[in-house]
Amino acid sequence: MLLAGVAACIFAIRLLAPPNLLDQDQERPASYVLDAIKNGNWLCQRDWTGDITSKPPLYTWLCAMAAQPFGRINLFSLYLPGALAGFGIAWLLFHFGRICFGIRAALFGALMSMLTTAGFKEFGLARTDGVFAFMTTAAALLAFESWMTGRGWTWFWVMSAAATLTKGPLGLILAAGGLFACVWEKKSGDPLPIRGSYLRGGLLFLLITGGWLLAAYWQYGTPVLNKLLLKEFVGQTTGTTVKHAPGTLIYQPPLYYLGRAAPWSLLAYWGLWRIWRRPATETNARRMERFLFCWFAVGLALFSLAPHQRADHLWPIIPAGALIAGAQLAGLTQSFSRKSVYGWSIAVTLTMLLGFSYYYLGTRAHEPIIAQTVALKQMAAIIEQKGSKEFPLTHVDDPMTLQVYLNTLRPHISYERAAQLLRGPEAAFVAINDLKKLESAGEPEEKLPYKILLSTGTGNHSSTHIVGNRSVLEPANSIACCFGSVFIRGTGARLLKLTEKEVCFEITNEPGSILLTNESSERRKLSFCLFSHGIHKRRQKTLESHETWIPEM
Numbered sequence: 001m002l003l004a005g006v007a008a009c010i011f012a013i014r015l016l017a018p019p020n021l022l023d024q025d026q027e028r029p030a031s032y033v034l035d036a037i038k039n040g041n042w043l044c045q046r047d048w049t050g051d052i053t054s055k056p057p058l059y060t061w062l063c064a065m066a067a068q069p070f071g072r073i074n075l076f077s078l079y080l081p082g083a084l085a086g087f088g089i090a091w092l093l094f095h096f097g098r099i100c101f102g103i104r105a106a107l108f109g110a111l112m113s114m115l116t117t118a119g120f121k122e123f124g125l126a127r128t129d130g131v132f133a134f135m136t137t138a139a140a141l142l143a144f145e146s147w148m149t150g151r152g153w154t155w156f157w158v159m160s161a162a163a164t165l166t167k168g169p170l171g172l173i174l175a176a177g178g179l180f181a182c183v184w185e186k187k188s189g190d191p192l193p194i195r196g197s198y199l200r201g202g203l204l205f206l207l208i209t210g211g212w213l214l215a216a217y218w219q220y221g222t223p224v225l226n227k228l229l230l231k232e233f234v235g236q237t238t239g240t241t242v243k244h245a246p247g248t249l250i251y252q253p254p255l256y257y258l259g260r261a262a263p264w265s266l267l268a269y270w271g272l273w274r275i276w277r278r279p280a281t282e283t284n285a286r287r288m289e290r291f292l293f294c295w296f297a298v299g300l301a302l303f304s305l306a307p308h309q310r311a312d313h314l315w316p317i318i319p320a321g322a323l324i325a326g327a328q329l330a331g332l333t334q335s336f337s338r339k340s341v342y343g344w345s346i347a348v349t350l351t352m353l354l355g356f357s358y359y360y361l362g363t364r365a366h367e368p369i370i371a372q373t374v375a376l377k378q379m380a381a382i383i384e385q386k387g388s389k390e391f392p393l394t395h396v397d398d399p400m401t402l403q404v405y406l407n408t409l410r411p412h413i414s415y416e417r418a419a420q421l422l423r424g425p426e427a428a429f430v431a432i433n434d435l436k437k438l439e440s441a442g443e444p445e446e447k448l449p450y451k452i453l454l455s456t457g458t459g460n461h462s463s464t465h466i467v468g469n470r471s472v473l474e475p476a477n478s479i480a481c482c483f484g485s486v487f488i489r490g491t492g493a494r495l496l497k498l499t500e501k502e503v504c505f506e507i508t509n510e511p512g513s514i515l516l517t518n519e520s521s522e523r524r525k526l527s528f529c530l531f532s533h534g535i536h537k538r539r540q541k542t543l544e545s546h547e548t549w550i551p552e553m
Contacts, residue, residue, distance in 0.1 A: 002346075003094060003110050007087035007123070009353055010114060011079070014124025017360035018370045019075055019377060024312075026078075026126040027400035028054070033063040033073055034409040038499045044216035044224060048400050048411055050484075052220060052227040056212065058135075058165040059128040072407040079123065082130030086122040089137050090114050093323050096141050100288035101327045104334075104341060109326025111345065113319050115352045118260040120360070122315065128167045133315035135163035139175035140320070144291045147179060148284070150195035157201030161208040168233055170302075172205070174316045177298030181290035188279075192287065246307045253303040256311040261318055267325035272296065274328065289327070296320040373401055375456035376464060380405030382454060383466065386473045391429070392481035392488070392495045394421060396438070398431040398464045410498065411484030415441035417519075418482075422450050422469045426489055427476035429453070429468040438467075477509060485520035496531065507532040515550050518543035 021027060032045035032053050045053045045060055053060070059081055067077035090110040097106030113119055122130040139159035146152045156175070163171025185192050216224045258265045275293045280286040299317035306313070333341060364370060380402055383391055395403065395410050396418045403409060413421075419442040421428045430450075432438055442448035450467040457463025470476060478491045483498055490505055492512030497504035503526065505514055512532075518524045528551045529538045539551050 002107075002349075003090050003114075004087065006111065006114055006349055006353070007083070007090065010086070010120055010123045010356075011083040013353070013357050013360055014079060014083070014120070015075060017124065018365045019373045020370055021075075021126060021401045021404060022369050022373045022376075022399060024125070024127065027404065029059065029063075029126050029128065030073065030078055030404045031400055031409060032057070032060045033067065033078065034404070034407070036060055036064045037067060037073060038407075038409050039501055040499075043212075044219055048395075048403065048409055050411060052223045054227060054232050055128050055167055056165040056209075056228070058162060059131045059167075062131065063126075073404060075126075078126035082125050082127075083123045085130040085134035086114055086119060088134045089319050092134075092137055092141055093319055093326070096144070096288075097323050097326060100284050101323075101330065104338075105323070105327040105330035107326070107345065108329045109323035111349060112261075112264040112325050113322040115349060116261045116264065116318070118312070118315060118318055120356050121312070125312075127312070129312045129315050132163060132167040132171060133319070135159055135166055136171045136174050136316035137319045139163055139171065140178055140295050143175055143179055144288065146196060147182060147192065147194055147291070148287065153196050153198035154201035154204065157198065157205040158208075161205045164205075164209045165212060168228075169209075171316070173302070174295070174299045177302075178291040178295035178320075180294040180298060181287060184290050184294070185287060190283070247305050248307070249309045250304040252309045253300055253314060256309075257300070257314050257318070257321065260311050260314065261321055264322060264325040267328045268296075268321035271324040271328035275324070285327075289324070292320045292324050296324070372399075372456065372462060376402045377405050379454055379456055379464065379466065383473065387429075387475060388494070390495045390497060391475070392479045392490075392498075393466070394418065394428065394430050394481045396430055396432040398433055402431060402464060408498070413482045413484065419448055421480060421482060422448060422467070424469070424480050426478045426480035426491075427468065427470045428480045429466060429470075429473065431464060431466055433462070433464055435465060435467070482519075485518065486524070486526070487515075487517040487519055489515040493530075497529075502527045502529060504529040504531070506530070513550065515548060516543070517546070517548045519546060521545050 021030065028047050031047040035041045035045040035047070042061070042064070043057070045057060047053070062081040063073075063077050066080045067073045070077065090113050093113055094106045094110040097109045122133070139156055142152065142156040142159055146156055160172040160175055163175065179194065182192060182194055213224070213228070258269070261268065272293060275289045280289055296317050299320075303313050376399060383393065383406060387393075389407070393406070395412050396415060397412060415437045418430045418432065418438060422430060423442070439448050449469055451471060452465050453468050453473045454466035455463055466473065475494060478489075479495070480487070480489045482488070483500070488498070488503060490512070492507060492509035493505040493514060494508050495504070496506050503516065507530065514528065514530070516526055516528065518526070523542055523544055525540065525542045526549070527538065527540045529536065530551070541549050543549055
C-alpha cells in the first residue's frame with residue numbers, strides 16, 4: 001500500500017505540474033501516438049514530417065490504448081505508461097528483494113527506485129525510456145529466477161521481446177548482463193551453471209521481434225530498415241550519427257548516475273564496493289548481490305563506451321543500483337525496530353515528496369520552455385473554443401506541441417504555399433512562428449494580407465502565431481486549408497475530420513461544394529465522406545499528380 005500511495009502521489013504531482021512537451025523531443029513520440037489514433041497506422045508510425053518512427057511501437061500502443069477512453073490524446077495517456085512502469089519497477093524490486101534480502105531491504109530498494117530525480121521524471125515523460133526500463137528490469141529479474149531454479153526461461157525471452165519492441169535489442173543485452181554472476185560464482189568455488197532449455201523462448205523472441213520488423217518492412221519498405229537498423233541501432237552504436245566517437249565520454253555515465261539517483265547513489269556505489277570485497281555469506285543473498293552487481297556494471301560499461309550519452313539512458317540499470325542501496329541501508333539499520341524503520345521511511349518519503357512538489361509546481365514552472373508549452377496549450381484551447389475541434393488550420397513551422405493539444409496530425413507546408421493560401425478568396429488560417437519568412441515568401445510588390453489573431457509571445461521566432469486573411473478566428477462559409485500536399489476548399493460545409501486517409505465534411509448551407517487537389521508529384525488515394533440531412537456518403541478516388549477532384553454532393 002505504501003508503494004502504491006507513493007506512486008500515486010508522484011503521478012499526481014507530475015500531472016498537476018505545468019507541462020513540458022517541448023523539452024527532450026517529447027513531441028515526436030506524441031506524434032507517433034497521433035499517427036496510430038488519427039491515421040490508423042498501428043503497425044508502424046510516422047511523425048508529422050512523414051519520417052519513419054525511430055523506435056519500435058510498444059510505447060505508442062500503450063499510450064494510444066490509454067487515450068481511447070478520452071477519445072483523444074492527452075497528458076494522462078502520454079504519461080500513464082511511464083508511471084505504471086515506475087510503479088512496476090518498485091513492485092518487482094520489492095518482490096524479488098524480499099525473497100533474497102528480507103522485507104526491509106526490499107522496501108528501501110523499492111522506495112529508492114521512485115524517490116530520485118530520475119524516478120520522478122519517469123512518472124511524467126512522454127518517451128519510451130520508462131517503459132523500456134520496466135521491461136528490462138522484468139527480464140533481468142526473470143533471468144535471475146531462471147538461473148536459480150533452472151526453468152522459466154521462456155518468460156525471460158518474452159519480456160526481452162517486449163523490451164526490444166519498446167526501444168531495441170539493447171534490452172536483451174542489459175537484462176542478460178547479470179548472468180555473468182554465474183562465472184563469478186564458479187570462480188568462488190560454489191558454481192551454479194545456467195540450466196534449463198531456452199531454445200523455445202529464443203525462437204519466440206525472434207518470432208515476436210522479427211515478425212513485427214518484417215511486417216513494418218512490408219508496409220513501408222526499406223525506409224524502415226534504414227531508420228531502425230542503420231541510423232538508430234548501427235549509427236548510435238558506432239557513432240556515425242553522433243558527434244562523439246565511442247569511449248570518448250566514458251566518465252559521464254558514472255557521474256550521471258551519481259546525480260540522477262542521488263542521494264541513494266552513494267549507498268549504491270558503497271554497496272558495489274562491499275559486494276566486490278565482502279559478499280554476503282548466505283547463498284541466495286550472495287547470488288542476488290552478484291547478479292545485481294553484474295547487471296549494473298555491464299550496463300554502466302556499455303553506456304560509458306557508447307558515443308551517444310544521455311542521463312535517461314541509465315534508467316534500465318538504476319533498479320539494480322536501488323536494490324543494492326536498499327540492502328546496504330537495511331544492513332546499517334538492522335538494530336532499528338520495525339516501527340522506527342517504518343516511521344522514518346514515511347517521514348523521509350513525505351519530505352522528498354514535498355521537495356519535489358515545490359520544484360515541479362513552483363521553481364520549474366517559471367522556466368521559459370515550460371511557459372512556452374503552457375502558452376501553446378492555452379492557444380489550442382482558444383482555437384477549439386472559437387473554431388472547432390477540427391478547425392481548418394494549416395501548419396507551417398509551429399511546434400508539434402500545438403497539434404498535440406489540438407489532437408491533430410497535419411503535415412507542415414512551405415512558407416510560399418502558406419502565402420498563396422492567405423492570398424486566396426476563401427477564409428484561411430495558418431499556424432506559424434517565423435512571420436518574416438512568411439512575408440518574404442509573398443509577392444514582393446504587394447503586402448501579404450494577413451492579421452495576427454492569436455499569439456503566444458511578442459513576435460520572436462520562439463513565439464507561435466495564428467494568422468488569417470479574416471479579422472476573426474471562426475468558421476466561415478467558404479474555407480481553404482492544406483493537409484501537406486493536399487489542398488482542400490469547402491463552401492457551405494463544416495470540416496469534421498482531416499487525416500491522411502480521410503476528409504469529412506458536413507453540409508451547413510445549400511448548395512455546398514468541396515474541392516480536393518493533389519499538389520504532390522505522386523499519385524495519392526483519398527477518401528471523402530459527407531454528412532448531409534442525416535445521410536452519410538463516402539467516396540474514394542486515386543488522384544494523379546496535380547489532379548483536382550470535386551466529389552458529387
